[in-house]
Amino acid sequence: xxxxxxxxxxxxxxxxxxxxxxxxxxxxxxxxxxxxxxxxxxxxxxxxxxxxxxxxxxxxxxxxxxxxxxxxxxxxxx
Amino acid sequence: xxxxxxxxxxxxxxxxxxxxxxxxxxxxxxxxxxxxxxxxxxxxxxxxxxxxxxxxxxxxxxxxxxxxxxxxxxxxxxxxxxxxxxxxxxxxxxxxxxxxxxxxxxxxxxxxxxxxxxxxxxxxxxxxxxxxxxxxxxxxxxxxxxxxxxxxxxxxxxxxxxxxxxxxxxxxxxxxxxxxxxxxxxxxxxxxxxxxxxxxxxxxxxxxxxxxxxxxxxxxxxxxxxxxxxxxxxxxxxxxxxxxxxxxxxxxxxxxxxxxxxxxxxxxxxxxxxxxxxxxxxxxxxxxxxxxxxxxxxxxxxxxxxxxxxxxxxxxxxxxxxxxxxxxxxxxxxxxxxxxxxxxxxxxxxxxxxxxxxxxxxxxxxxxxxxxxxxxxxxxxxxxxxxxxxxxxxxxxxxxxxxxxxxxxxxxxxxxxxxxxxxxxxxxxxxxxxxxxxxxxxxxxxxxxxxxxxxxxxxxxxxxxxxxxxxxxxxxxxxxxxxxxxxxxxxxxxxxxxxxxxxxxxxxxxxxxxxxxxxxxxxxxxxxxxxxxxxxxxxxxxxxxxxxxxxxxxxxxx
Numbered sequence: 001x002x003x004x005x006x007x008x009x010x011x012x013x014x015x016x017x018x019x020x021x022x023x024x025x026x027x028x029x030x031x032x033x034x035x036x037x038x039x040x041x042x043x044x045x046x047x048x049x050x051x052x053x054x055x056x057x058x059x060x061x062x063x064x065x066x067x068x069x070x071x072x073x074x075x076x077x078x
Numbered sequence: 079x080x081x082x083x084x085x086x087x088x089x090x091x092x093x094x095x096x097x098x099x100x101x102x103x104x105x106x107x108x109x110x111x112x113x114x115x116x117x118x119x120x121x122x123x124x125x126x127x128x129x130x131x132x133x134x135x136x137x138x139x140x141x142x143x144x145x146x147x148x149x150x151x152x153x154x155x156x157x158x159x160x161x162x163x164x165x166x167x168x169x170x171x172x173x174x175x176x177x178x179x180x181x182x183x184x185x186x187x188x189x190x191x192x193x194x195x196x197x198x199x200x201x202x203x204x205x206x207x208x209x210x211x212x213x214x215x216x217x218x219x220x221x222x223x224x225x226x227x228x229x230x231x232x233x234x235x236x237x238x239x240x241x242x243x244x245x246x247x248x249x250x251x252x253x254x255x256x257x258x259x260x261x262x263x264x265x266x267x268x269x270x271x272x273x274x275x276x277x278x279x280x281x282x283x284x285x286x287x288x289x290x291x292x293x294x295x296x297x298x299x300x301x302x303x304x305x306x307x308x309x310x311x312x313x314x315x316x317x318x319x320x321x322x323x324x325x326x327x328x329x330x331x332x333x334x335x336x337x338x339x340x341x342x343x344x345x346x347x348x349x350x351x352x353x354x355x356x357x358x359x360x361x362x363x364x365x366x367x368x369x370x371x372x373x374x375x376x377x378x379x380x381x382x383x384x385x386x387x388x389x390x391x392x393x394x395x396x397x398x399x400x401x402x403x404x405x406x407x408x409x410x411x412x413x414x415x416x417x418x419x420x421x422x423x424x425x426x427x428x429x430x431x432x433x434x435x436x437x438x439x440x441x442x443x444x445x446x447x448x449x450x451x452x453x454x455x456x457x458x459x460x461x462x463x464x465x466x467x468x469x470x471x472x473x474x475x476x477x478x479x480x481x482x483x484x485x486x487x488x489x490x491x492x493x494x495x496x497x498x499x500x501x502x503x504x505x506x507x508x509x510x511x512x513x514x515x516x517x518x519x520x521x522x523x524x525x526x527x528x529x530x531x532x533x534x535x536x537x538x539x540x541x542x543x544x545x546x547x548x549x550x551x552x553x554x555x556x557x558x559x560x561x562x563x564x565x566x567x568x569x570x571x572x573x574x575x576x577x578x579x580x581x582x583x584x585x586x587x588x589x590x591x592x593x594x595x596x597x598x599x600x601x602x603x604x605x606x607x608x609x610x611x612x613x614x615x616x617x618x619x620x621x622x623x624x625x626x627x628x629x630x631x632x633x634x635x636x
Contacts, residue, residue: 001622011520013594048461053528056586059505 002055003078006048007069008034038071050070079303080221082296083114084289096160102106104133105160108147108215109289112163113470114292115217121299123464124457126378127218130208131288132228135165135194144168144279146209151201164198171209175262180255182494183205203494211265213284215291222464223302225282226270226471226617229480236475240305242474243440245298250481251279265495266362273298278481279376304470316358321453325386326578327631328443332390332401333583334632335406336434336448346510346634348535349582350455350556351446352463360370360466361439365473366391370439373480375468377489383447383458383465384413385486388435388607395441398633409435420487428491437462450510452535452556452581505533511581513537513574515621516591517559518545525588526553537577539564563614564591572622578628585635587625589618 008014023033034042051068052056056062085104097104110129115121115129122342126151135145145165151156153162172191174180182203187365189201202208206215221526236616237245242439246268251257252622261274261282272294273283274301283298320328329349337346361368370389375379388409413433436458438446447459472478483490492562512529517538526536531555538559540546546559558580562569594608629635 006521009521012516013519013592018594045520046528048521049524049526049528052525052588053507053532056510056529077174 001051003036003065004048004051004055005065005067006051006071007043007067007072008036009045009048010034011045011061035070037069038073041070043068043070080118080296080299081118082293083277084111084209089289098402100162101133101135103263105131105147105163108163109158109160111215111288111292112149112155112158112218116158117125119460119464120222121219121295123460124382126376128202128204128208128218129154129155130216131163131166132168132209132214137194139203141483145194146205147173148201148205148208150201152192152199162172162199162553164193164201166201166205166209167192167194168209171206174206174255175210175259177255178441182254182492185255186494189538192208194460201579203253203287204258206255206331207261207282209285210258210262213291214286215296216284217291218280218283219298219299219593220376220378221295221302222282222375223299223306223471224275225464226306226475226478227302228275228277228279228281228477229375229468229478230377231474231479232476233275233277233438236305237590240301241298241377243268243270244272245275246273248274248276249341250276252485252493253279253493257334276413276462278485306475309474310471313359314362315358315363315562316355316515318442318597319353319444320577321357322579324395325443325446326575327398328390328395328440329582330401330628330631331402331441331445332347332440332446334399334408334634337404337633338403339406339410339434340367340432342634345504346511346632347448348452348509348511349449350447350449350452351579352447353446357445357466360470361441361444366439369469369473369478372469372478373482373486375465375478376396377485379465380463380486381488382449382454382461383437384435385416385490386435387437387439387445387462390438390443392441394444400451416483416487421491422486423484424491427583433488446582448582450504451533455582456556471597481512507532510534510585511537511577511583512588513539513566513577513584513625514588514590515539515617517575518542518549519590520591522588523549523552525590526557528587529586530557532556534586535581537580540572548587564617564621565575565609570617571624574621574624583632583635584625587621589621591617 005073019030023030050067051066092106092110093103093424096102112129120567130146130148131148134142137143146168147163147165150162150164166189189205192449192581227236237247246264249262251260283291284292285294318404356624370387373385390405394405394475410433436448445462447455447462449455449458469478481516491596512534514522514526516528518540538546538549543561547563550557550559560573560576564575592614595606
């Protein structure tokens with residue numbers, strides 16, 4: 001059993017309204033907000049999807065959480 | 079009865095779409111009636127049957143040459159296009175008839191090297207049969223009615239009764255050079271015939287143009303249909319079907335029993351279950367055990383369903399996983415023994431295929447198509463249902479007695495027939511049944527698509543009906559799903575059961591459904607927090623438990 005730790009993906013959970021509100025709260029535009037990670041790239045649903053498939057194929061990996069957030073060192077799992 | 083679907087306006091439209099070139103316009107009519115035939119599952123299904131037309135074409139020098147346009151491998155009549163009916167030079171094909179013997183490999187080579195377009199798909203293995211019949215348009219079906227007739231012990235008498243001398247009989251010979259010559263000789267001995275009945279195999283008809291050949295196909299088939307209808311017994315009233323929970327348990331036990339005969343790197347099969355009135359009525363017969371030993375309605379079917387179905391009786395089902403496993407073990411033993419009996423004729427050249435069943439008749443549950451993926455399972459189930467109808471009708475008119483074991487083996491292990499399955503490296507996730515909760519949402523659907531692209535079978539769970547329908551439509555292919563509010567007690571288990579019912583098991587659960595609810599800690603309403611836990615925590619736990627129960631019962635997964 002494995003998990004994916006995703007952050008800041010446009011979806012039903014992070015709606016357009018929430019994106020607008022959070023970008024405003026950080027005083028940045030939306031593109032900057034969505035690229036607000038170490039790789040400076042927006043993380044899309046397909047990146048999360050590919051991670052699910054990769055974990056499914058990793059037959060000797062269990063109890064693992066893979067992070068898909070473009071790099072957010074302040075929120076890194078310990 | 080089969081409907082004649084020819085419409086002048088549709089035919090004209092097909093021709094106009096093909097443009098002004100007379101050859102293209104003629105070929106358009108060949109495509110049109112091929113599709114009409116392909117659109118009726120009681121005539122052909124899943125690549126069965128084939129059609130041809132003898133036309134002329136200009137080669138690279140501008141010379142007009144005789145060609146035969148014949149269905150190419152990998153094309154289905156239902157969706158065929160001009161490219162699926164490649165042109166093959168007639169003269170070299172006709173010259174082959176002088177030979178006493180011709181190996182399958184040599185035959186395929188001559189056909190392939192005489193394609194006008196070398197990038198075209200391989201011409202059908204029955205190309206020579208079409209070529210040697212002198213008629214311009216030739217159509218061949220595996221019509222259900224004809225399969226019932228073709229497998230009667232008294233097929234000759236029955237054919238004469240229905241058709242007089244309008245149809246000539248060709249005794250069973252495996253498709254290829256020998257059958258092509260025999261069929262041509264049979265026609266030449268019966269020049270008044272309008273068609274051929276290939277014993278244990280199917281029907282041929284012909285005509286000077288597309289419409290007249292198609293009309294004969296319909297007319298002949300309906301003559302057999304009414305003869306059968308006059309003799310068809312009343313359907314048996316089915317007794318109670320298994321309740322839903324029992325059904326899911328039985329399917330999972332069957333999948334697990336098959337899985338026990340596979341190595342860890344071999345994927346589990348996917349199921350497609352049919353339980354319509356005809357199937358349930360058939361399963362009430364008291365001769366099920368005997369009928370299960372007879373064989374396939376037309377030799378082509380052996381590739382999809384193997385020669386025989388697995389039978390699970392009421393006692394087997396009631397006996398649960400142990401009894402079901404025992405029945406599957408018996409099937410594997412019998413299949414291996416069949417291989418050991420027949421393979422020596424080929425002196426070690428044949429490798430045994432998987433000895434597990436591709437079709438099951440399960441008392442109180444229905445007919446189960448079993449395949450490497452959902453599409454293969456669907457094909458097996460479609461053929462299984464047709465075969466039951468053919469058996470029912472055949473038994474009412476003298477008996478269903480198709481080709482015997484050695485002919486069946488020759489077909490099942492025929493290299494040309496194996497080629498029809500398009501072997502290659504199998505997709506990484508083939509055979510894996512993947513459930514995605516929140517499957518219609520952005521991440522859920524993207525995840526489903528990523529798994530589907532690797533060959534997985536998807537079952538989406540979402541609370542939004544129309545979003546789910548859209549998501550399944552986007553996925554295309556043979557995927558499934560159900561609409562459910564997973565925060566309601568018991569619904570995760572129901573969703574997992576629905577997945578098992580649809581595909582026979584579950585291999586991977588992507589527990590993705592969730593939502594973010596926000597609020598100030600000081601004023602957050604209690605219901606909001608509890609709703610968040612119900613959705614984001616408790617439903618995931620419920621799904622996990624239901625999934626683990628399936629993984630344990632099928633012996634694999636997680």
